[in-house]
Amino acid sequence: MGRSKLFLIGLMLAFNCSNIFAQYIMPDTIPDQDIGEVVVVAKLPELEIKADKMTYHLDASVVRKQGSLYEVLETLPGIVVTQDGSIYMNGKSGINVLIDGKQTYLSGQELVNLLKATPASTADKIDLITHPSARYDASGNSEIIDIHTKKIKLQGLNLSVNGGFSQGIRSRGSGSFSLNRRNGKFNFYLTYSFYKGSDQHDLEITRLYSGELTGLASELKLHQKSYSESPYTSHYYRTGVDYYLSPQTTIGISTNGNLYHGENEGDMESSFSLYPQAIPDSTMHTLNLNDRHKKNFSGGISLTHRFDSLGKALDASFDYLNFDSDEEQFIYSSFRNRINQAERQDSIRGDIRENINLYAGQVNLKLPFDNGWTLNAGIKSSYVSIDNHALYANREQDIWSSDKKLTQGFSYQENINAAYLEGSARFGQFSVQAGLRLENTRYKGWQTDAACDSSFSDHSIDLFPTVFLEHPLGKGKLFLFYGKRINRPNYGDLNPSTYIFDNYTYVRGNTLLKPEKTDNIELSYAFKDLFKAGFLFSYTGKAIVKSFITEENKRVFVTPLNLTQAISLGPRINTGILSPASFWNLSANAAFIYNRYQWSEELSNKVNEDCTWIAGLNNQFSFGRGWSAELSGSYNGRMAAGQVTISPFWQVNGGVQKKILKNKATVSLFARDIFHSYQYKMELTVPGQRAFTNERYDNTFVGISFSWLFSKGYETKESGRKSDIDQSKRINL
Secondary structure (H helix, E strand, C coil), rough: CCCCHHHHHHHHHHHHHHHHHCCCCCCCCCCCEEEEEECCCCCCCCCECCCCCCEEEEHCCCCCCCEEHHHHHHHHEEEEECCCCEEEEECCCCCCCEECCCCEECHHHHHHHHHHHHHHHHHHEEEEEEECCCCCCCCCCCEEEEEEEECCCCCCEEEEEEEEEECCEEEEEEEEEEEEECCCEEEEEEEEEEEEEEEEEEEEEEEEEHHHHCCCCCCCEEEEEEEEEEEEEEEEEEEEEEEEEECCEEEEEEEEEEEEEEEEEEEEEEEEEEEECCCCCCCEEEEEEEEEEEEEEEEEEEEEECCCCCCCEEEEEEEEEEEEEEEEEEEEEEEECCCCEEEEEEEEEEEEEEEEEEEEEEEEEEEECCCCEEEEEEEEHHHHHEEEEEEEEEHHHHHHHEEECCEEEEEEEEEEEEEEEEEEEEEEEEEEEEEEEEEEEEEEEEECCCEEEEEEEEEEEEEEEEEEHHHHHHHHEEEEEEEEEEEEECHHHHHHCCEEEEEEEEEEECCCCCEEEEEEEEEEECCCCCCCEEEEEEEEEEEEEEEEECCCHHHEEEEEECCCCCEEEEEEEECEEEECCEEEEEEEEEEEEEEEEEECCCCEEECCCCCEEEEEEEEEEECCCEEEEEEEEEEECCCEECECCCCCCEEEEEEEEEECCCCCEEEEEEEEEECCCEEEEEEECCCEEEEEEEECCCCEEEEEEEEEEEEECECCCCCCCCCCCCHHEEEEC
């Protein structure tokens, strides 16, 4: 069934639902009643604004609880997630992603795979933390995204079931369940989710090579069109046991993991011509086949102890992570001349394997005092070991021989020891929270290939202060924040092994990368729960940005480099929940961000700068008898991102839902990217080359979902485990 037909069906269903809405337009304020019991239905706010963060409750949204976590992040105001795993928040890069206070283990393409493979139904809320304290690891040069999974807190047996199906050009579906059993001192929980889908990727690239590079009288044009399909399946699980030694002491053991299998079959047509002529001088057809198996496992043990009712507490944890990946790649290229005669055929086979082991332990202490002061302190140590092997072979006359130029091995070891001290106090109406984090980093890497073996190592000690000031102003509050952070290179960005996308695009790491350090300042004002407005400024030295280098045979190597500096500044505003009518709630956001990147190129300074408009609007409508609807839209303007400039894009999402089975179940109908406007376009100008790309994904789809919660018991307090493997976010292989 075509996308247009599916969209028309979605509109017809929405129209029929609107006729039903018209019969019941009234505030749903009267609790549902049954004989022998009273069930009070509380309205969950979709958005909460606090001094240091914004919280989005997914179950309060019709659209944001559908699909995968990747699709959820795409709908959050000011968030941009690219297919290579780069994340921008309000125009700023270097964003950290956590799940339940723990790093997501991955970054880059591996982060994309994890987010796409995890159903949104497993998440409860998402915190956009704008002002991280000293307790958080200093990694990441700006803000933090913390995804909280659902946790059932009732005594007895509790079960939650979710399922969904959506259809665009390709279909995708997910199912999950969560089981919780608490009896006496034991609490057992289990979550399992399954996600199956297929991505479609259309890519168009135009590259113009200068005469200085090619030696021709005019520019040489390379035009490429690619189409690929990528089916994948994923299994995610999370299980654990909490044992309550006493009302003050809890021991927890937990494990979670993800099994992922993905395939990719892509075709690319490449043609050369003298610009601006349109007649090809030569053509190349490339077939790219990939088969990927990835699995990650993490497990940990934690201890939480509360000394008294004032809040004095101690928590300690130890965690282990293993990530294993095996990818087989086959690339076949056929080169033809102007009269369509085959001149050359190339075949490359690759076997890429990665294995990572990470260990982390930490202890945190909280000490409140009678005068209202609070002191937090903690220590942490982490160790990571990485082994990577990329084996390539070429086929010549049906015989495969090793490609010694591309075959490489890479090993890496890193140890980070950290300690922090943080205090908060109130002086009359003036409040202050200040902290200092110390991190000692040691690392060593080895590179092996046929040509030579090389190693690199370094160690450093860094201090990261944070200060957060608060003072009442009128009916609102004035805030001033300063924080210093560090963004260490992703492990994959250090890996010098080459990954082949096609004959003209190679990706490789850079062992010479240095960490980037950022100073963040924001002055903001919050008026009750209605809005928060601020002006932010950040300066980053040695900014790490993916760069594009043209080398032999007009081949482009995509590799991370340290730019000289990056500056980001501008105002932003977020509203709370506004109610123009009794049945209508809305929230809005807007920002105007100036980004400026500077680097050295051919003995001169180069600059890429732009001002970016960012805006979003979310409308929620509540009708009688459990009916509700949502309509949201977002816009991200032209944005500078290192050497490249990203073109504007926007999207509109909508949906309706109905609560059934005494409000314990929900049926939802939703549509995402209704106008197929969420397309990723990029412009690039580097020595010897200008490039323009246009990527289109299967983002437009309609879907239906069902969720049901069975629970019986009374609510209890959560143990509050806060362990995390902070360095694991840098895995990007």
